Amino acid sequence: MSSAPLLAVADDPPVSLWRDAWGRLIRNRLAVAGLVMVLVLAFAAAFGPMLTPYDFLSQNLDARNAGPSLVHLFGTDDLGRDVFSRVLYGTRTAFVVAIVVTALAVTIGVTLGATAGFFGGLFDRIIMWFTDMTMSVPNLLLVVVINASLKAPLSQWMETQYLATLNPFFRETIWIDFLLVFGSMALIAWPPYARLVRAQVLSIRSRPYITAARALGLTNRIILTRYVVPNAIGPLIVSVSAGLGTAMVLESAFSFLGVGVNPPTPSWGNMISDGLRVWQHYPHLLAVPAIVLGLATVAFSFLGDGLNDALNPRGSK
Amino acid sequence: MxxxxxxxxxxxxxxxxxxxxxxxxxxxxxxxxxxxxxxxxxxxxxxxxxxxxxxxxxxxxxxxxxxxxxxxxxxxxxxxxxxxxxxxxxxxxxxxxxxxxxxxxxxxxxxxxxxxxxxxxxxxxxxxxxxxxxxxxxxxxxxxxxxxxxxxxxxxxxxxxxxxxxxxxxxxxxxxxxxxxxxxxxxxxxxxxxxxxxxxxxxxxxxxxxxxxxxxxxxxxxxxxxxxxYAGTVVEDAPVDQLFAEPAHPYTRGLLASIPRMGAPDSARLSSIGGTPPEPGRRPAGCPFAPRCPLAEDVCRTTVPALAPLRGEATPHRVACHVANRVMEAA
Missing domain, CATH: 3.40.50.300 (P-loop containing nucleotide triphosphate hydrolases)
Incomplete structure (x- = not known):
């Protein structure tokens, strides 16, 4: 590089690191397949309810447990509800939960991990101790404990609030579901992000450009947000992509076990749980949500792998 | 100045x-x-x-x-x-x-x-x-x-x-x-x-x-x-012309002698200073350069030389060496 002529000016417009990575990503077939599937699912989540003539709740007791047909693409369930509509709506639930939970977890994880890694010392040790402690608690146990201990008092509180104010907001138990699901899942999902970011920051903070930034008299906050975190973001993006898939699986698992999103709100997890009881007779009720969940997981995993190769080109060759 | x-x-x-x-x-x-x-x-x-x-x-x-x-x-x-x-x-x-x-x-x-x-x-x-x-x-x-x-x-x-x-x-x-x-x-x-x-x-x-x-x-x-x-101390401090005209510290002279010169005969070997600088934590008692110095005397091994004007004159040329003054006069 140093032997290049000083006056050489490239004619091409500057190629940003991100555009470079994007170029590598779309050359990767699996990654593109993953990306397309993710986009289709995202589209379904956003516009799903407009794509089907049926409401996910409306029951048609004359057509219960119907098999797939042109009228009901994926058939109907034991209450005559359209499975296609329910899967679409479940996609929305999955995406909302995955995005909100991941956003919460990343915010907590990046903040704690970056500050711990950057400042080091006792602060670092306390935060990492806390992180390890959280990680050591079994996920499911934590979620069940939170649900079991908080759900009843919260419902009680909402009930009294409703009676006191008659505000219909307090009638919607869905908020409790979301609060508890989001909260408990974010609580178990942040430690890996904190560890990842801390490790990145530890390696970045001793790089010469950080010393150079300090020599410019920049504040720690600016150095952290403009010099350290942007350089740590590559592995984080990969991890977030994989994390979105994991969050969807987690949400389904919790809904399956009855500690996640509660019926009648459709979730792939509680659809699988319902379908499991009758799968010998009506296999489509189990197969459809299970296949969609599987596809979503595979899609995010392909995309994550592709992003990993695109953002760390040296590691993949 | x-x-x-x-x-x-x-x-x-x-x-x-x-x-x-x-x-x-x-x-x-x-x-x-x-x-x-x-x-x-x-x-x-x-x-x-x-x-x-x-x-x-x-x-x-x-x-x-x-x-x-x-x-x-x-x-x-x-x-x-x-x-x-x-x-x-x-x-x-x-x-x-x-x-x-x-x-x-x-x-x-x-x-x-x-x-x-x-x-x-x-x-x-x-x-x-x-x-x-x-x-x-x-x-x-x-x-x-x-x-x-x-x-x-x-x-x-x-x-x-x-x-x-x-x-x-x-x-x-x-x-x-x-x-x-x-x-x-x-x-x-x-x-x-x-x-x-x-x-x-x-x-x-x-x-x-x-x-x-x-x-x-x-x-x-x-x-x-x-x-x-040299080894965390200033051994010589001089205006650039004076330093090149009459380097006083044996270390500076060694450095200057190790610069290859145009026109030197092909057979001439490039001079180098023998030995390596002291490790931190294992500094010699006297002048840190003494172990490598061709001119070192007993005093160099016991007393750290102070940075002082060369020949004791009012000059910006300062050197930290016990023997420099004598050597310079002899030269």
Missing amino acids: SETLLEVKDLTIEIATRRGPATVVDGIDLHVGKGETLGIVGESGCGKSLTMLSLLKLLPNKIRVAGGSAMFGGRDLLTLNNKELRAIRGGRIGFVFQDPMTSLNPVMRIGDQLAEPLIHHRAMSKAAARQRAGELLKLVGIPGAEQRLDAYPHELSGGMRQRVMIAIGLACDPDLLIADEPTTALDVTIQAQIVDLVKGLRQRLGMSVVWITHDLALIAGLADRICVL
Whole structure:
């Protein structure tokens, strides 16, 4: 590089690191397949309810447990509800939960991990101790404990609030579901992000450009947000992509076990749980949500792998 | 001698080791006048970079200043709190680092990196900072400066990146530019360009420069005065002409003798100084150079020589050596 002529000016417009990575990503077939599937699912989540003539709740007791047909693409369930509509709506639930939970977890994880890694010392040790402690608690146990201990008092509180104010907001138990699901899942999902970011920051903070930034008299906050975190973001993006898939699986698992999103709100997890009881007779009720969940997981995993190769080109060759 | 801008007195720096603190910089005295260019010369590990980094509290974790003072503009840099220090860093003292390949933020456009100190120290708007960034790039001789603002560091050659580093160092019109081996990572031809660039800028901007290097030949054409460092102490400090005309310290002479010369017979061997510098924590009792010195006497092994004017005269040429005076007279 140093032997290049000083006056050489490239004619091409500057190629940003991100555009470079994007170029590598779309050359990767699996990654593109993953990306397309993710986009289709995202589209379904956003516009799903407009794509089907049926409401996910409306029951048609004359057509219960119907098999797939042109009228009901994926058939109907034991209450005559359209499975296609329910899967679409479940996609929305999955995406909302995955995005909100991941956003919460990343915010907590990046903040704690970056500050711990950057400042080091006792602060670092306390935060990492806390992180390890959280990680050591079994996920499911934590979620069940939170649900079991908080759900009843919260419902009680909402009930009294409703009676006191008659505000219909307090009638919607869905908020409790979301609060508890989001909260408990974010609580178990942040430690890996904190560890990842801390490790990145530890390696970045001793790089010469950080010393150079300090020599410019920049504040720690600016150095952290403009010099350290942007350089740590590559592995984080990969991890977030994989994390979105994991969050969807987690949400389904919790809904399956009855500690996640509660019926009648459709979730792939509680659809699988319902379908499991009758799968010998009506296999489509189990197969459809299970296949969609599987596809979503595979899609995010392909995309994550592709992003990993695109953002760390040296590691993949 | 013009007004003094920076005066470092008795600076001592220690590094924490498993066997306890080891002294790496041992009572360095140096000063830089307004508009003066000081060359600091010494081999790797002699403490040249640490000395300069310590002035702005940029030392790595396990290395700390153990004593001394560094007066800059009437204040002791070593006693400033973080906020005061930030105003000096990049504002009144610019720093150019050794490796242009790794000293720029790889994910930030160079225009933004140039604008950063302007926004921070001068409270400039983004637009004004960008315009000034363009001017700075022009100042350091980057062709197509306006377009280069949007480039990322990896799109520039090493020489260009070092120019960007210098532009960043100059952004806020500092009183002092500290350049820590800024040409070590560059080709010889590019080195000459960078030296010329700094020479020209120094005159136009009227700033002082401290140029750290291990290359005596390079610094000869640039510095007004040269400090020779050995094992964390100043062994000789002289105006550049006097240093080259009559090097007094045996170490300086060794350095000069090891520069290859044009026209020397092919059979002539390149001279070198035998041995290696003392490890930190295992410094000899007397003169740190004594174990390698061809002229060392008994006193050298027991007593540390003080930095004193050569021949005891009123001269800016100072040397820390017991035998230098006698040797110089004999010569």
